[in-house]
Amino acid sequence: xxRSDFIQGVTRTKVIETRLLSQDKINRMIESNxxxxxxxxxxxxxxxxxxxxxxxxxxYEKILSNELIRIYDLMRDVSADPVVVDLLALKYDYHNMxxxxxxxxxKKDLSxxxxxxxxxxxxxxxxxxxxxxxxxxxxxxxxxIDAVEEDFEKSSDPQRIxxxxxEYYFKHLYNMAKSTKTELFVNYVQDMIDFTNVAxxxxxxxxxxxxxxxxxxxLENGNIxxxxxxxxxxxxxxxxxxxxxxxxxxxxxxxxLDSYKETSSLSILEKYxxxxxxxxxxxxxxxxxxxxxxxxxxxxxxxEIKTLRIILVAKLNNLSPDVIRERVRELYV
Numbered sequence: 427x428x429r430s431d432f433i434q435g436v437t438r439t440k441v442i443e444t445r446l447l448s449q450d451k452i453n454r455m456i457e458s459n460x461x462x463x464x465x466x467x468x469x470x471x472x473x474x475x476x477x478x479x480x481x482x483x484x485x486y487e488k489i490l491s492n493e494l495i496r497i498y499d500l501m502r503d504v505s506a507d508p509v510v511v512d513l514l515a516l517k518y519d520y521h522n523m524x525x526x527x528x529x530x531x532x533k534k535d536l537s538x539x540x541x542x543x544x545x546x547x548x549x550x551x552x553x554x555x556x557x558x559x560x561x562x563x564x565x566x567x568x569x570x571i572d573a574v575e576e577d578f579e580k581s582s583d584p585q586r587i588x589x590x591x592x593e594y595y596f597k598h599l600y601n602m603a604k605s606t607k608t609e610l611f612v613n614y615v616q617d618m619i620d621f622t623n624v625a626x627x628x629x630x631x632x633x634x635x636x637x638x639x640x641x642x643x644x645l646e647n648g649n650i651x652x653x654x655x656x657x658x659x660x661x662x663x664x665x666x667x668x669x670x671x672x673x674x675x676x677x678x679x680x681x682x683l684d685s686y687k688e689t690s691s692l693s694i695l696e697k698y699x700x701x702x703x704x705x706x707x708x709x710x711x712x713x714x715x716x717x718x719x720x721x722x723x724x725x726x727x728x729x730e731i732k733t734l735r736i737i738l739v740a741k742l743n744n745l746s747p748d749v750i751r752e753r754v755r756e757l758y759v
Contacts (some may be wrong), residue, residue: 427606429716431506436719438504443711443723445472446759447730456750461486461741468734486738490731497727498543501720506569510717513602513611514724518544518597519551523567526555526586527574566601570594589643590714596622600647610718614706614725619648620675621699623655624666624683625692631659649674663687693753701756704729708758726758733757 451471458464461483468489469477478490500699518541525539526548540548546563554560560568574590596619603611623644630640637659644655650673658666665686667680682695703725710722733754740750 427507427509427608427717432717432720433715435506436714436716437725439501441717442500442504443719443726443758446726446732446757447471449757449759452733452754452757453733456747456754457738461738464737464741465489484742487735490735492709494728494731495543498725501724504524505717505720507717509602509606510720511724512545513599513606513721514687514728515543515545516593516599516602519546520569520570520598521589522551523571523574524588524591526552527571527578527591528584529708530555531578531584531587557584566594566598568596576713586642589733592622593643593645597645606717608717610706610710611721614703614721616647616649617706618677618703620643620650620673621679621695621702623648623652624658624670624679625695625699627655628663628666628686628692669752675702695757697753700729700732704758711758722758729755730757 439473451467455464455467458467465477465486472491475494476489476496478492480486480488480492498511498515500507505511522540522544525536528534529536542548544551546567551563551567554563555571570591573594574587575584575720577590578584596615598613600612600619603615626643626645627640630643635643637656640656640659646652648655650670654669656671661669663683667683670676670679673679678698678701679695682692682698685694685698686692707718707725708720711719713719736753736755737750740753
């Protein structure tokens with residue numbers, strides 16, 4: 427990857443970046459009286475084009491979906507190398523494969539669940555799966571599908587579909603990041619794996635899963651070794667905080683675990699993960715040559731969309747501004 431190839435794309439991205447929602451705009455949406463007022467404020471931003479065809483406030487998800495599609499289309503045009511965008515789009519391919527396999531198992535039409543900003547168009551992936559002609563499909567996708575179907579034949583456990591696809595997703599993502607030789611991309615993936623592993627361990631223990639089940643779920647390639655995660659299987663939350671206190675993600679992880687102790691909910695740990703990954707990307711604002719600003723802008727935009735979803739859902743449920751503030755993510759700006 428030649429960093430100088432991205433000069434023009436970074437210049438465009440720096441301009442596009444200025445249209446991200448400000449903290450003031452987010453605060454005004456949080457303080458708004460209802461979802462209609464929040465959407466009026468949003469319509470006064472670069473999201474206005476994404477309101478086209480949306481008639482009622484209950485369709486806010488369509489607005490967010492339109493915006494996600496717009497941003498991915500735009501950044502694919504901006505980036506000199508598709509892998510920069512593919513790193514963030516890949517999760518949607520694995521989401522689509524989960525939907526595709528479940529459609530077959532449950533004999534249901536789940537078309538509404540497909541997400542179109544994936545690396546491969548959902549229809550293209552479905553056609554390959556239906557015809558079993560994978561010649562034009564990445565071998566990583568085919569390997570993941572085969573592993574899931576083989577496991578389901580033995581276990582008949584639909585929960586394992588998600589776990590196995592996640593395992594193959596993170597392996598694929600890590601190898602893709604490594605292939606770019608870009609430090610930010612590798613750090614982003616490894617740190618995400620660490621947060622995911624700790625959250626998975628807590629969730630599985632809560633479900634009374636045994637250590638053997640956990641071995642199938644905990645991921646490789648994090649900064650915290652898989653064996654070290656599994657060694658925490660019998661730990662209390664306090665013990666876990668002590669065990670991981672020297673890890674790279676320790677500050678955010680310990681805050682999230684401390685919150686879990688009080689609430690028994692992993693949602694705040696998820697917020698600390700998102701905020702940590704946002705901070706990791708903020709250094710890209712000062713890079714003028716290289717792929718990082720393009721990658722980080724997409725991270726920023728996806729986080730912004732997640733924040734908007736939190737606000738709009740909260741408004742529909744009449745939650746107070748204070749509760750909403752606890753849940754919203756840190757912004758890139």
